[in-house]
Amino acid sequence: MTESPAQPSVSGRFRRLRPASVRPTWWPLPAGILLGAACGFSYGMLATPQYTATSYAMVTAGKSVDPAAALGYAQSYGRLATSDATLSYAKGAAGEPVRELRTHVLSETSPDSPMIAVTGTSDDPDRAADIANAVTEAVVVSSGHVAKDTGVKLIKFSHAVPPGDPASPSVPLGAAVGASAGGLVGGLVLLVRPRPGRRDTTAPVPAPAQGGAAAPADEKELVG
Structure with missing residues (x-):
């Protein structure tokens, strides 16, 4: 006489069919x-809103100097614009010490044009313009001391004006x-978090019905 397998409880069936998590x-x-x-x-x-103002200076070559040399001198003067010597000369007109002035000024040059852009930054629009103009004037004056030796001259091309709107977002x-x-x-x-493994979704095998249901052929042979 064979024993019928135990039927799974109703709570066990619902536990297996219940989703593991509802969080997306x-x-x-x-x-x-x-x-x-x-x-x-x-x-x-x-x-705090930050304002920026930019002034421009341009390198011009003398008659006996190759015009292409102005590009190289513009790169050099652009680097000198933020040097300690230039900032020390500009600190009086800018109204800031060298240490503070170094963090509020930026110089940029172009490989295609002998132009130098000096940008001043401050929380006050007037102070931003003063910083840009003071540093540009300082580098122009410094270049004038060696103009006879280099054959090029740095002139102030554009004056910085106080901005109307802040540059900060x-x-x-x-x-x-x-x-x-x-x-x-x-x-x-x-993309980088680990993917959860697949869960076993196989439905439970129902228990054989109580009564006169016919047993499978292999089960009949075992009983016989």
């Missing part, structure tokens, strides 16, 4: 967007940039 797998993406937007919005609200722009960065981080988290 893509939740890092919207979470990163919301967190990034909140950070960008907070930065735009709390950060506004609140909407900060929120948009933060949301974009947060979305990028959330997407990277989705």
Whole structure:
């Protein structure tokens, strides 16, 4: 006489059919967007607006100098614009010590034009223009001391004026940039996190009915 297998309980069946989790797998993406937007919005609200003003100087070559040499001298004077010697000369007109002035001035040059751009940055638009003009004037005066030896002359091409709008990002722009960065981080988290393994979804085998149901052929042979 054979024993019938034990029937699984109703609670066991529901436990196997119940989903493991109701949390969506893509939740890092919207979470990163919301967190990034909140950070960008907070930065735009709390950060002090920064203003930038730019003045320009241009290198001109003398009659006995190859005009192409002006490009090389422009690169050199562009690097000298932020040197300690130039900033020491400009600190009086700029109204800041050399250590502070070094963090508020930037010089840029172009490989295609003998032009030097000096940019001053400050939380006050008038001070930003004063910094740019003072540093440009300092590098122009310094180049004049060696103009006879180099054969080139640095002249002031454009005067910096106080800007009307800050260069720092506004609140909407900060929120948009933060949301974009947060979305990028959330997407990277989705790509690099480990994938969950597949769960066994095989349905339980129902127990044989009680009564006169016929048994399978192989089971009949074992009983016989």
